Amino acid sequence: MFKKIFGIILPLFIVSALILAACNFPLLGGNSISEEQSQTLAAQTIQAEVGKYLTQTAQTNPVIVVTATPLPGSGALPTATLSPATPILPTAVPPTATPIPVPCNQAGWVTDVTIPDGSSFVAGASFVKTWRVKNIGSCTWGTGYSIMFLNGNSMSAPATVALPASVRPGETVDISVPMVAPSGNGDYTGSWLLRTPNGTTFGVGVNGGVPVTVKISVTTIPTPKDPNTVYDFVGNYCSAQWRTNAGTISCPSSSANYSTGSIMRSYAPIIENGLTDDEGTIITIPAAGGDGMIQGQFPNILIHSGDRFAATALCSYQKTNCSVTFEVLAQEQGSSTITSLGTWSKTYNNTTVAIDIDLSAYDGKNVIFYLKVSSGGNSTDDYAQWMAARITHD
Numbered sequence: 574m575f576k577k578i579f580g581i582i583l584p585l586f587i588v589s590a591l592i593l594a595a596c597n598f599p600l601l602g603g604n605s606i607s608e609e610q611s612q613t614l615a616a617q618t619i620q621a622e623v624g625k626y627l628t629q630t631a632q633t634n635p636v637i638v639v640t641a642t643p644l645p646g647s648g649a650l651p652t653a654t655l656s657p658a659t660p661i662l663p664t665a666v667p668p669t670a671t672p673i674p675v676p677c678n679q680a681g682w683v684t685d686v687t688i689p690d691g692s693s694f695v696a697g698a699s700f701v702k703t704w705r706v707k708n709i710g711s712c713t714w715g716t717g718y719s720i721m722f723l724n725g726n727s728m729s730a731p732a733t734v735a736l737p738a739s740v741r742p743g744e745t746v747d748i749s750v751p752m753v754a755p756s757g758n759g760d761y762t763g764s765w766l767l768r769t770p771n772g773t774t775f776g777v778g779v780n781g782g783v784p785v786t787v788k789i790s791v792t793t794i795p796t797p798k799d800p801n802t803v804y805d806f807v808g809n810y811c812s813a814q815w816r817t818n819a820g821t822i823s824c825p826s827s828s829a830n831y832s833t834g835s836i837m838r839s840y841a842p843i844i845e846n847g848l849t850d851d852e853g854t855i856i857t858i859p860a861a862g863g864d865g866m867i868q869g870q871f872p873n874i875l876i877h878s879g880d881r882f883a884a885t886a887l888c889s890y891q892k893t894n895c896s897v898t899f900e901v902l903a904q905e906q907g908s909s910t911i912t913s914l915g916t917w918s919k920t921y922n923n924t925t926v927a928i929d930i931d932l933s934a935y936d937g938k939n940v941i942f943y944l945k946v947s948s949g950g951n952s953t954d955d956y957a958q959w960m961a962a963r964i965t966h967d
Contacts, residue, residue: 602712629838679710679781682766686747694754695795695853697811699825699837702730702787703749706767706777717770720748723784725763729753729827733768751827754791762788795840799883799965804874806884806944807853807964810838813869817860824866831952834860834867842958843890845923854960856889857946860899865948866954873906874940876932878920879967882942886917886926888930889956895921896949897957901930906939917958920949932964 636840686703694700721733730752740746755761764784765819766774776783794808811824817818817834835858842854859865888895901914917926932940946957 576670578616592617592630605911610675641943652682675709676710676775676781677710678714678767678769678773678775679708680775680777681707681709682777682783682785683707683745687749688787688789690839691790692788693790695838695840696754696756696758696793696837697825698754698840699751700754701749701751701828703747704765704785705745705747705939706785707745708740708742710775710781711742713742714746714767719768720750720765720785721768721774723764723766723774725754725786726761727752728755728763728787728789729825730763730766730897731827733780748802750787751786753825753827754789756790756791758793760788760790762786782838792917795853798961799963801965801967802963803880804964806871806942806959806964807838807855807956809871810836810855810869811873815867815869817867818862818864819860824869827857829956831858832861834858834865834952836867836869842960843916844925844958844960845888845890845921847890850960853963854883854958855944857944857957857959859946859948859955862948863950865950865952866945868943868945870940871944873941874964876935876938876940876964877966878933878936879966881930881937881967882914882930882932882963883965884962885958885960886919886928887924887958887960888919888921888954889958892954892956893921894951894954895919895956897955898947898949899926899928899957900943900945900947901928902943902945904941904943905907905934905935906941911943921954925960 581753604624683705686705688700688702692700716739718740719733720736722730730750734750736746736748738746750765752763757966764786766776766784768774775781779787794805797805797808813824815822815824815836819824819833822836824836824850826837829835829837836855837856839856840851840853842850842852842856844850855869857867857869882901886899888897897919898916899919900926902911903914904911914930915928917928919926944959944962946955
């Protein structure tokens with residue numbers, strides 16, 4: 574170590590001495606030089622001596638290359654690899670979601686409980702359309718909420734029908750509206766909206782403005798099964814004037830009403846044993862009261878010898894408390910006398926009653942016929958049917 578230090582210091586000492594000598598002694602020959610020339614000579618001398626020293630040092634002191642030797646069992650030393658620095662990006666902050674307010678009144682359509690679109694009815698047939706909707710708003714549909722007719726064909730339905738119960742958000746409700754198929758053939762559509770007590774309307778769909786609809790097809794009245802039919806009471810049931818002990822009623826009724834009485838028609842009636850018949854039938858319900866009754870007065874009909882009144886009297890399926898009396902009455906045109914042609918009692922017992930009356934006594938006369946049903950007391954379940962009521966000719 575000392576030799577290395579001495580080898581460095583000694584040349585520096587010699588160089589310094591030469592510089593001093595060059596500065597303080599004149600050159601041989603007595604010629605003087607300027608200070609600038611003196612500094613140049615000194616610099617050249619120093620450069621020569623330093624170069625000589627570095628050459629000698631390189632020859633006497635070879636460069637030693639140190640190689641790292643791995644320790645036994647440690648394997649090769651890992652080579653350090655410097656990767657370019659990865660820039661640090663700012664952390665993205667997600668935008669704060671703005672909550673979308675839920676409308677107070679909004680409905681979601683669930684299904685058609687009855688009368689799917691395209692259902693077919695005979696002209697004048699009564700039916701009940703039921704929609705199932707869900708309250709997807711934030712307000713309860715309470716007292717005063719209703720469904721109202723918007724446009725299209727009302728099909729003889731009421732302008733508004735109250736909701737059957739209070740409906741909280743998230744709950745569903747079945748909304749039913751009684752209707753009657755129009756008299757003309759074709760396709761008919763009626764649109765309906767829900768309405769709040771203050772008159773604001775709303776419906777279903779994304780924006781709550783889509784109405785619920787009823788869509789039906791109306792066909793012609795079927796031809797009576799009896800080929801000898803002279804007059805079809807079922808097909809012409811609304812040609813009669815209908816009244817009950819509670820007063821005059823419109824034909825057809827939109828639904829069964831045991832309080833004021835009802836008149837309806839069906840071409841697929843369900844009879845007491847649960848089977849569906851293919852004959853047309855007039856469905857009559859007497860009004861409430863001890864003298865409850867319903868009666869239809871038909872236009873006068875010209876009768877010929879051999880004409881007969883025929884019908885099948887029965888109660889309706891599952892109307893187990895049905896207890897009624899059927900009666901056919903006749904009045905000659907121009908006469909005030911009304912004659913009973915017969916009465917038939919009927920209760921719910923899975924049977925039917927055949928009515929067959931010879932009308933030959935009225936040959937050549939115009940006759941007004943009355944079809945009457947009287948209640949046996951309580952009119953509940955008195956759902957009486959005049960099936961295939963007609964005048965036929967032998």
